[in-house]
Amino acid sequence: MRSEPEDCVRCGACCFSESERHARVTGDDYARLGDDAARLVVFHGNQAFMRIERAGETGPIGRCAALVLDAEAGTFLCAIYERRPDVCRTLERGSPACAGERATKGDRPRRALTVLTPPRR
Ligand code: SF4
Ligand code: SF4
Numbered sequence: 001m002r003s004e005p006e007d008c009v010r011c012g013a014c015c016f017s018e019s020e021r022h023a024r025v026t027g028d029d030y031a032r033l034g035d036d037a038a039r040l041v042v043f044h045g046n047q048a049f050m051r052i053e054r055a056g057e058t059g060p061i062g063r064c065a066a067l068v069l070d071a072e073a074g075t076f077l078c079a080i081y082e083r084r085p086d087v088c089r090t091l092e093r094g095s096p097a098c099a100g101e102r103a104t105k106g107d108r109p110r111r112a113l114t115v116l117t118p119p120r121r
């Protein structure tokens with residue numbers, strides 16, 4: 001039996017990664033990002049990828065630099081959704097690839113939100 005995924009805004013698993021080569025950025029993707037490309041994209045050799053953020057808010061839990069976490073709302077939003085790379089557009093919610101992302105990384109988004117949530121006093 002296949003389990004239905006949560007809404008993407010409450011899941012976020014496919015936007016988490018420890019790999020510096022997580023989401024490939026093509027020339028067209030780069031052009032679409034406009035002024036945001038310089039801060040969101042990194043080059044490894046002649047290949048471009050979305051930057052992985054490990055410092056700052058979520059500490060060691062790697063995630064795409066374009067992902068916006070809201071601990072209060074419990075959501076994960078892509079800040080560049082309309083201009084996201086093709087590789088992100090082709091990952092369909094509910095597809096086998098989506099199921100694989102959730103199976104291997106499904107715990108990371110919640111862990112990241114926990115890091116963001118201040119401890120109760
Ligand atoms: S596509 Fe799948 S893994 Fe990605 S956020 Fe949506 S439900 Fe989660
Ligand atoms: S560009 Fe958007 S959809 Fe693609 S990995 Fe980054 S946050 Fe997720």
